[in-house]
Amino acid sequence: MKTNITDFQKYCEKAIGKLSNDCIESFREAKDDITRIKLMYDVAQQIPLGSGSSDKDVKLAEEKKNEGNRFFAKKEYGDAIKCYNHGIIYCPQETIQDRELLTILVSNRSATNFELEKYRRVLDDLDYISEIGDYPKHLKYKLWLRKAKCYDALGNINLAAEAYAESLKTLRQSNLKEDALQSKIKEIEKAKIDNKKGNQKKAKEYQELIPAFTEERFVAGSEFVAANPKITVAQDSYQGRYAKAVEDIEAGTILVEEPAFSSVVDKDHALVNCQNCLTSVELPIACPGCADVIFCSTHCSRMATKSFHAVECGFQRNLFDSGASVNCLLALRIISQKPVQFFLDKRNKLKDFLKDSCKKNVVRKKIYRSDDYDNVFFLCRNQDLRKKEELIHYSCMSIYLLRILKHGSYFGDYQDDILTEDELFIGSLILRHLQILQFNAHEVSELQNSTDLAQKSPIMFTNYENATIGAALYPTLALFNHSCDPSIVRYNIKNKIIVRAIKPIKADDIIYENYGPLYMTDTLEKRQEELKNNYWFECLCQPCTDLWPTFQEMKENELRIPCKTDRCPYIFTVKDQDDPFITCPYCNNTTSLIPYLRGLMKLEEILPEAEHQLSMKHFENALKKFVQALEILFKYSRPPHPEIIKIQQRMRICMLHFGNKAFDYKPETQC
Incomplete structure (x- = not known):
């Protein structure tokens, strides 16, 4: 039985309704997550879990093969590949006959890509067939012949x-009759000659081009190994932990390069993006056991099957249908990707910290690593601000996820109506993860084509969007605090995150990231409401306290010029100024506008070239020019100003193109 979101909420409310007044009171008085899981388990385990079925369907796979063949015969190759992909995902792999059908589907897909002259994709599929095995023996020569033609086209004579x-x-x-055998031999010999003549001279044309952009080499810090050495993490009673600069940092600098501690694909992209590395997938590799996820390669398939997917296989659809948020999937994945003994070995060290009243000091390690579970465990969860009633619902979801682990044989033998001490401990960790992820998870994104102009930014119109495809936990980036005028842009390469400076940062400045609302597009009231609802704090960043206008409210012909006096905070608002000298009302010194206006004139030379490079899709060159322009603007003026916002938005566009893209993505830019 499967439950949709309405059903799950209904069952959850029904389960909570069965709690006695004494039990509810005990829950409110509970001082640790272990007690909360124990109190809720008997009623929450009545919520239907689902069957964990695979949804594999040999009849559907056969139908998709035949449908794809019809499209192939009509040379409608795009539709043919879609059909073969569908059949590959849903084809069972339990019997020799199943696997033979699967290899034929993959072979047909490779033949289609051969017609499209996508030779490297052909070779990938031929390797996939080799891993599956069970391809009909009398047809194997066709695969080798196709491989030979691909190597010929790519100019690799020896292979x-x-x-x-x-x-x-x-x-x-192949046991063919002699006449047929000799005919096929002549066919191969002829192909050998024809391909040498026709394809070698076009080899360069068919080779996949390596992107011109090469990411600058990231040098890690000694303490925070995912962060730039110019960054440290400080802490105080008001802000908690936060990132700050120890040296001046130029715009465009890579500040963080961090692999995900854990990552998941969301429901809408489960059959579009690789479940292991989250890359966009044109030619899916199917899970042998379920039709709920895909992989980009046999390597990712093996990696997932050896870890989290060995537990989650067959239950992914249940999680989607239950209405579980992407954070719920992530809370489960943090556990399922490690063997149970990994966490049990940490029980003695962590159990006291599961108590709300624990006063023990957290031991800070000399090296802060992204793959260290202790750094995940001690991330902020705002437990002092959390309502007890909210924890009842969190506990229900934690138990639901715990039972998926049990049914997925994470603990070995199990009884659903009995909660062991080991299971109780893992359930309490899941409950903690749900609280942590509310404030610390980040989206994983990729560039996708889009035609929804209604949602476009007023700053820059494009035919694409940076779309969310999943979520991940990055323990280092989680330490950064929010501003509605962030210091950074972030993008993903697979499930790794790259963070770059979007403005010049001075030594001792706090380095701010952004939790969603931006001053240039959202009103103060909207920003404050969103941050209070989602993150439980009142934002006191400079745009909020100084009431900065949105982009649409700004005036193009106004400049904000800083007072020339060191340490003077005053900023002049200059508009059609006749007198080039202005007296500061704060320090009484006179500032000449001439050096500032002369410095800003350099933009007239830099910006047209930057825009040209962007229009040509030379993103690395464009970024360098925009960085130069931004440095000039920050040297001779101060935000907020529409020109600063425009340049930062263009820098962001350039940076996003260094990251993930949907396989069918085609960039166009309209500024």
């Missing part, structure tokens, strides 16, 4: 010769 030889060898082993 092509080996593949032609293997094609002849497997052909002679």
